[in-house]
Amino acid sequence: MHLDPFELHRPTTVDEVVRLATELAGRFDYLAGGTDLLPNYKMHLNAKPHLVALEDVRELRGHSDSRLGAMERLADLEADRTFGRTHPGLTDAIGEVATPLVRSSGTVGGNLLVDTRCFFFNQSYFWRSSLGFCLKADGDRCHVVPQAERCYATFSGDLAPALLVLDAEVEVAGPSGRRRLPLGALYDPGGDGIRRTRLAPGDLLVAVHLPPGPPGRRARYKKLRVRPSYDFPELGVAVAGAWDSERVRSLRLAVGGVETLPRRFDDLTDPLVGTPLTPEAVNRLADEVQRRVRPVHNTFLPPDYRRRMVGVYVRRAFAEAREGSAG
Amino acid sequence: MSSRELLSFRLNGHPVEVPCPSPRVLLDLLREDLRLTGTKRGCDLGTCGCCAVLVDGRPTLSCLTLARLVDGRSVETIEGVSPPRGLNPVQAAFVAHGATQCGFCTPGFVVTATALLRSNPRPSRAEIERAISGNLCRCTGYIKIIEAIEDAARTEE
Ligand SMILES: Cc1cc2nc3c(=O)[nH]c(=O)nc-3n(C[C@H](O)[C@H](O)[C@H](O)COP(=O)(O)OP(=O)(O)OC[C@H]3O[C@@H](n4cnc5c(N)ncnc54)[C@H](O)[C@@H]3O)c2cc1C
Ligand code: SF4
Ligand code: FES
Ligand code: FES
Numbered sequence: 137m138h139l140d141p142f143e144l145h146r147p148t149t150v151d152e153v154v155r156l157a158t159e160l161a162g163r164f165d166y167l168a169g170g171t172d173l174l175p176n177y178k179m180h181l182n183a184k185p186h187l188v189a190l191e192d193v194r195e196l197r198g199h200s201d202s203r204l205g206a207m208e209r210l211a212d213l214e215a216d217r218t219f220g221r222t223h224p225g226l227t228d229a230i231g232e233v234a235t236p237l238v239r240s241s242g243t244v245g246g247n248l249l250v251d252t253r254c255f256f257f258n259q260s261y262f263w264r265s266s267l268g269f270c271l272k273a274d275g276d277r278c279h280v281v282p283q284a285e286r287c288y289a290t291f292s293g294d295l296a297p298a299l300l301v302l303d304a305e306v307e308v309a310g311p312s313g314r315r316r317l318p319l320g321a322l323y324d325p326g327g328d329g330i331r332r333t334r335l336a337p338g339d340l341l342v343a344v345h346l347p348p349g350p351p352g353r354r355a356r357y358k359k360l361r362v363r364p365s366y367d368f369p370e371l372g373v374a375v376a377g378a379w380d381s382e383r384v385r386s387l388r389l390a391v392g393g394v395e396t397l398p399r400r401f402d403d404l405t406d407p408l409v410g411t412p413l414t415p416e417a418v419n420r421l422a423d424e425v426q427r428r429v430r431p432v433h434n435t436f437l438p439p440d441y442r443r444r445m446v447g448v449y450v451r452r453a454f455a456e457a458r459e460g461s462a463g
Numbered sequence: 464m465s466s467r468e469l470l471s472f473r474l475n476g477h478p479v480e481v482p483c484p485s486p487r488v489l490l491d492l493l494r495e496d497l498r499l500t501g502t503k504r505g506c507d508l509g510t511c512g513c514c515a516v517l518v519d520g521r522p523t524l525s526c527l528t529l530a531r532l533v534d535g536r537s538v539e540t541i542e543g544v545s546p547p548r549g550l551n552p553v554q555a556a557f558v559a560h561g562a563t564q565c566g567f568c569t570p571g572f573v574v575t576a577t578a579l580l581r582s583n584p585r586p587s588r589a590e591i592e593r594a595i596s597g598n599l600c601r602c603t604g605y606i607k608i609i610e611a612i613e614d615a616a617r618t619e620e
Contacts, residue, residue, distance in 0.1 A: 137507045137508075138486070138491075139486035139487075139488070140486065141484075141485070141486055142485055142486060143485060144485040144529065144531055167529070169527075170527050170528065170529065171509055171524070171527050174488070174509075174527045174529075175508045175509055175527065178507065178508060179508075187485070187529075189529070189532060191532055211521075234509075234597070235512070235596055235597025236522070236575075236593065236594055236596060236597050237509075237512050237515055237522055237523075237524050237575065237597035237598070238509055238524065238597060240521055240522050240523055240524075241523060241524065241527065241528070365593075365596035365597075366510070366596070366597075
């Protein structure tokens with residue numbers, strides 16, 4: 137498989153990246169680990185004439201307890217056992233992204249901005265041409281939900297739900313400087329499913345920041361996939377919070393892998409704060425999340441099954457949530 | 464940057480300089496330009512692990528790595544992890560255990576396992592299983608591969 141010609145740029149500072157990105161707006165993609173972008177480019181999916189490689193930008197690397205550089209590789213986070221012990225739910229998610237060989241190059245930023253997936257999209261040019269293409273690349277209709285306005289491809293990143301429940305914030309650099317926003321606000325549910333973030337032309341994801349959690353916070357990420365050592369999520373459920381049988385002190389729940397964007401359910405979890413977390417309360421929450429999600433038939437497992445598994449995985453995530461231990 | 468700028472890096476310990484256009488991935492450069500065909504092209508999409516090489520000692524899928532980005536780095540392929548004569552302990556154990564059938568996946572497994580044993584000389588069985596979980600084999604059923612790597616870890620001590 138051959139890549140179409142493109143010009144490769146190798147800036148070394150964030151300012152240089154933003155300058156280039158502003159100049160090339162619409163005609164380029166960032167290249168982080170390339171484990172998502174290059175397979176798509178090989179299948180001629182929305183390839184651009186310029187690639188801006190982030191490899192040499194030192195500021196984007198590294199991690200601490202409270203900051204993950206956008207270019208930090210998943211394998212390096214995984215290898216840090218202290219980080220693993222202190223961030224239980226997030227570590228579940230990191231260790232279940234793809235395979236060790238993919239995690240060796242795959243980065244945090246690339247994972248948060250991984251392209252959405254669909255059975256009719258992640259195919260060769262030849263395969264797609266036989267169906268007349270689709271909205272998300274080269275065409276004007278959708279084969280999953282027939283209409284001509286919106287794409288329903290599935291958000292298949294594992295880190296986003298696990299970071300959403302930790303109230304993570306993202307640091308973005310753009311033409312007008314730096315800003316921080318909650319991770320949830322990075323994703324734009326108002327888009328057409330093809331444009332899915334609030335990043336403007338020239339914007340670069342610099343880092344993820346993890347605010348300190350409540351004492352005794354527990355967390356868990358549960359992933360449903362076909363081959364447990366390989367596949368993209370068909371569903372991912374993340375929970376984090378501090379609770380005991382007496383009282384919930386804080387609680388967040390997020391779901392990925394079933395819709396076009398990852399989603400947090402604060403309106404369901406906020407009312408539980410201050411109440412005891414009984415098995416009945418967990419069941420009610422699981423049922424309600426399951427009722428609300430809207431998977432469509434564009435991944436391997438049928439949407440009805442994925443939806444039914446939402447309740448199961450929410451219950452399991454609570455049952456298996458564990459506390460981070462210091463050091 | 465001209466599209467055929469010279470790329471220079473260390474390949475299996477030796478410096479090389481080779482013209483390389485931007486869209487060339489490391490796998491194609493190795494196999495087609497440098498004629499090192501030990502590294503295999505299975506899926507070309509990141510799924511099979513047949514194309515694994517070491518970049519600065521790190522296991523890397525060469526089908527998803529732009530060759531230009533290894534400029535100034537050190538690349539080791541299956542040809543390089545084998546000693547000039549004979550076999551390295553992982554290879555010898557693969558032979559002894561019959562851990563190879565058609566052999567197409569073997570270079571990828573050997574590279575991945577060699578990197579594992581360098582960073583973790585006494586891996587548990589679970590650690591071995593995890594480390595090779597991005598390498599696909601359609602013939603052996605994996606058991607002999609896992610046993611061979613366990614054995615290589617024992618004999619390397
Ligand atoms: C076989 C296989 C299995 C996989 N399975 C999974 C899985 O189970 N779960 C999962 O989550 N992913 C999976 N992936 C997808 C991918 O490997 C991971 O999501 C990985 O973390 C992506 O990171 P990357 O650095 O390689 O991203 P890239 O491919 O380099 O980039 C992905 C996207 O993010 C953009 N981008 C990257 N960094 C920035 C930045 N700093 N600022 C702005 N934009 C940026 C890029 O332009 C691109 O659009 C799989 C991939 C393969 C090949
Ligand atoms: S959901 Fe529809 S528009 Fe989106 S990728 Fe699939 S077929 Fe294309
Ligand atoms: S050829 Fe690179 S992973 Fe299959
Ligand atoms: S020996 Fe044939 S694929 Fe592994």
